Amino acid sequence: DAKTTQPTSMDCAEGRAANLPCNHSTISGNEYVYWYRQIHSQGPQYIIHGLKNNETNEMASLIITEDRKSSTLILPHATLRDTAVYYCIVRATTSGTYKYIFGTGTRLKVLA
Amino acid sequence: GAVVSQHPSWVICKSGTSVKIECRSLDFQATTMFWYRQFPKQSLMLMATSNEGSKATYEQGVEKDKFLINHASLTLSTLTVTSAHPEDSSFYICSVYGDRAYEQYFGPGTRLTVT
Numbered sequence: 001d002a003k004t005t006q007p008t009s010m011d012c013a014e015g016r017a018a019n020l021p022c023n024h025s026t027i028s029g030n031e032y033v034y035w036y037r038q039i040h041s042q043g044p045q046y047i048i049h050g051l052k053n054n055e056t057n058e059m060a061s062l063i064i065t066e067d068r069k070s071s072t073l074i075l076p077h078a079t080l081r082d083t084a085v086y087y088c089i090v091r092a093t094t095s096g097t098y099k100y101i102f103g104t105g106t107r108l109k110v111l112a
Numbered sequence: 113g114a115v116v117s118q119h120p121s122w123v124i125c126k127s128g129t130s131v132k133i134e135c136r137s138l139d140f141q142a143t144t145m146f147w148y149r150q151f152p153k154q155s156l157m158l159m160a161t162s163n164e165g166s167k168a169t170y171e172q173g174v175e176k177d178k179f180l181i182n183h184a185s186l187t188l189s190t191l192t193v194t195s196a197h198p199e200d201s202s203f204y205i206c207s208v209y210g211d212r213a214y215e216q217y218f219g220p221g222t223r224l225t226v227t
Contacts, residue, residue, distance in 0.1 A: 087155070100207075101158065
């Protein structure tokens, strides 16, 4: 699976959009990009995933560059409850068992 | 989706003893479950893939004789830390694939402290 690179930490003002970048320059054609977040001392929570088109759901938007070498997770109106570690993961969908390899993640702190 | 529980949520044991952690898929039959370990302020590290009715597949560097995994039913996988040592103190998290195959659903985690 491709390796991902994310900034270690970011701050965001409450109510503003939080834009979390992720580099996955070695991603291959069949690998999806997944985003999860982990609030302190809890299990990770699924946010969104995509292959090459931009995606939006009730939690966030995912913007994937045309060359698919990077992506950005957007939380449109960050709240204090969005303070968490955000993980960007790429995972192949054609192998028999789909494993997630977590990178270091970005620690997002939403400030009041 | 899938709801995943873990038991216990936290456990303290003495060095040299063994401790068993349960992972249950409450509303979904999971042929595959995953076990992760997470040290403070670090990321999740995949330990092993647990397959119902067969032997688990361990990641490189994970001692299979120390971390015994049993996946005897479609709703239960157990991780037993044998002869625990203080360095085994960690946050252990399991996950399953739910009805939407693109999502892994994670349990709440079990915090193990070995004294």
